[in-house]
Amino acid sequence: MRILFVEDDRQLSEVVAEQLKKEGYIIDCCYDGEEALGYALNDTYYYDVVLLDRMLPIVDGLTILKAMRQKHIPTPVIILTGLGALEDKIDGLDCGADDYLVKPFHVKELLARIRALTRRPAEIVNKEILTAYDLTLDREHRRLTCKDHSVILTQKESDLITVFMEMPDKTHSRGELIWRVWGENTEIENGNVDNYIHFLRKRFRELKCRTTIKTIYGAGFCLGDSQ
Amino acid sequence: MRILFVEDDRQLSEVVAEQLKKEGYIIDCCYDGEEALGYALNDTYYYDVVLLDRMLPIVDGLTILKAMRQKHIPTPVIILTGLGALEDKIDGLDCGADDYLVKPFHVKELLARIRALTRRPAEIVNKEILTAYDLTLDREHRRLTCKDHSVILTQKESDLITVFMEMPDKTHSRGELIWRVWGENTEIENGNVDNYIHFLRKRFRELKCRTTIKTIYGAGFCLGDSQ
DNA sequence: GCGTATTCTTAGAAGATTTTTAGAAAGTTG
DNA sequence: CAACTTTCTAAAAATCTTCTAAGAATACGC
Numbered sequence: 001m002r003i004l005f006v007e008d009d010r011q012l013s014e015v016v017a018e019q020l021k022k023e024g025y026i027i028d029c030c031y032d033g034e035e036a037l038g039y040a041l042n043d044t045y046y047y048d049v050v051l052l053d054r055m056l057p058i059v060d061g062l063t064i065l066k067a068m069r070q071k072h073i074p075t076p077v078i079i080l081t082g083l084g085a086l087e088d089k090i091d092g093l094d095c096g097a098d099d100y101l102v103k104p105f106h107v108k109e110l111l112a113r114i115r116a117l118t119r120r121p122a123e124i125v126n127k128e129i130l131t132a133y134d135l136t137l138d139r140e141h142r143r144l145t146c147k148d149h150s151v152i153l154t155q156k157e158s159d160l161i162t163v164f165m166e167m168p169d170k171t172h173s174r175g176e177l178i179w180r181v182w183g184e185n186t187e188i189e190n191g192n193v194d195n196y197i198h199f200l201r202k203r204f205r206e207l208k209c210r211t212t213i214k215t216i217y218g219a220g221f222c223l224g225d226s227q
Numbered sequence: 228m229r230i231l232f233v234e235d236d237r238q239l240s241e242v243v244a245e246q247l248k249k250e251g252y253i254i255d256c257c258y259d260g261e262e263a264l265g266y267a268l269n270d271t272y273y274y275d276v277v278l279l280d281r282m283l284p285i286v287d288g289l290t291i292l293k294a295m296r297q298k299h300i301p302t303p304v305i306i307l308t309g310l311g312a313l314e315d316k317i318d319g320l321d322c323g324a325d326d327y328l329v330k331p332f333h334v335k336e337l338l339a340r341i342r343a344l345t346r347r348p349a350e351i352v353n354k355e356i357l358t359a360y361d362l363t364l365d366r367e368h369r370r371l372t373c374k375d376h377s378v379i380l381t382q383k384e385s386d387l388i389t390v391f392m393e394m395p396d397k398t399h400s401r402g403e404l405i406w407r408v409w410g411e412n413t414e415i416e417n418g419n420v421d422n423y424i425h426f427l428r429k430r431f432r433e434l435k436c437r438t439t440i441k442t443i444y445g446a447g448f449c450l451g452d453s454q
Numbered sequence: 455g456c457g458t459a460t461t462c463t464t465a466g467a468a469g470a471t472t473t474t475t476a477g478a479a480a481g482t483t484g
Numbered sequence: 485c486a487a488c489t490t491t492c493t494a495a496a497a498a499t500c501t502t503c504t505a506a507g508a509a510t511a512c513g514c
Contacts, residue, residue: 001354002407026410045406074347086333093339096346099326106313112320119323120301121352140398141449154471155445191491192473198493215491217481381460419462421502444470444501 033059260286
């Protein structure tokens with residue numbers, strides 16, 4: 001169970017973090033709002049709970065909270081603050097916080113509230129699924145599917161078919177494909193693209209799908225329907 | 228949005244219920260524990276939130292709460308009480324309450340806390356017992372079970388399989404796994420992850436389970452079904 | 455403090471992917 | 485149609501990733 005703890009008062013931070021660690025949580029501490037934003041908005045890794053001070057250097061706590069909710073990061077957030085006025089609490093909760101604890105608080109109460117919050121499941125992460133003609137691509141698992149057939153692509157194959165499926169009607173030149181798949185500064189030759197087009201066409205045969213990669217002679221390639 | 232409001236102080240009950248109704252909630256009031264039990268455990272009708280006084284005639288508030296959770300009724304519960312001592316709060320939260328508000332409170336804060344609770348889908352998960360595909364993990368005893376076979380895992384094995392079972396469909400990179408299992412500032416190398424993946428696969432063979440850890444070449448690992 | 459269990463490191467083998475190369479096939483143009 | 489350009493295909497080389505095993509280091513229980 002992983003907790004992000006954002007608190008600029010180093011002394012308080014240390015004391016609380018210490019006790020949370022004793023309970024078996026993994027704690028990442030940060031001490032200003034800018035740093036916290038970076039941690040909180042990184043959705044590759046996720047936290048199970050975020051403990052957020054309201055008044056922080058550089059970027060304010062509520063701004064961080066709002067940014068998280070705007071990016072649909074569902075991680076439960078408990079605001080820890082000295083601002084105990086009614087309006088402050090309502091503000092905090094309505095910005096998307098799940099709980100609001102006024103300083104000074106007992107760490108034991110904080111622990112109980114963390115337990116209460118983590119009893120409920122975090123929402124499901126939305127997956128990136130692309131569709132074109134009769135094909136479906138799950139980029140996370142690199143699985144290309146057509147009806148009841150499916151294959152696992154290699155990284156480069158997946159990157160390449162992604163370019164096509166994102167713009168199924170566009171003719172993509174070799175130069176563009178190299179740029180999109182291999183990046184700006186690469187020594188890759190056109191022949192390599194041809195090769196991967198060949199690989200993808202073999203995949204299509206395995207899948208027995210109707211989708212094809214059409215050659216536009218002298219211009220490039222384009223996704224299309226074979227019938 | 229439907230709220231069950233259990234409070235034996237008729238005067239307080241009326242005032243609060245009045246204001247909740249003004250906000251558009253449908254309120255069912257009851258005034259003793261026995262009556263409340265009947266309402267709360269009747270799963271034909273369901274409530275979006277239950278507001279529960281702790282000290283009630285006939286049956287005590289925590290008893291009602293425990294009974295609800297025992298019957299796996301996941302409705303969010305806010306305890307409203309005069310008992311504001313630390314131990315009381317912890318007791319209440321650990322019995323399955325989602326929030327704990329000490330009297331006297333502002334109705335506006337109660338409203339904000341109700342909004343916070345009802346933003347999330349209501350479903351309680353037992354974080355100690357995880358399930359994915361044909362596997363069950365009891366984290367407390369570190370026992371991994373499949374049908375009638377089971378093994379006791381080491382700490383790290385258990386931590387690692389936990390990450391997978393919490394998000395069974397996600398591809399986890401080595402970096403993420405290190406981050407989740409070993410924490411932020413660690414010198415652990417990727418090879419160590421590979422090793423524990425190897426250990427877990429051996430465990431799976433012992434269990435003769437269908438679940439596997441799939442390698443997504445160049446990306447990481449992902450839980451899956453072998454058939 | 456000793457023995458056992460667990461965790462971490464290392465390193466080479468095995469395996470998969472990516473890139474290069476080269477010749478055959480196909481399309482275009484005068 | 486002949487010369488040329490472009491595209492297709494296959495195979496091998498190079499690179500990178502993953503698997504496995506064995507041993508060293510560390511933590512834990514008696």
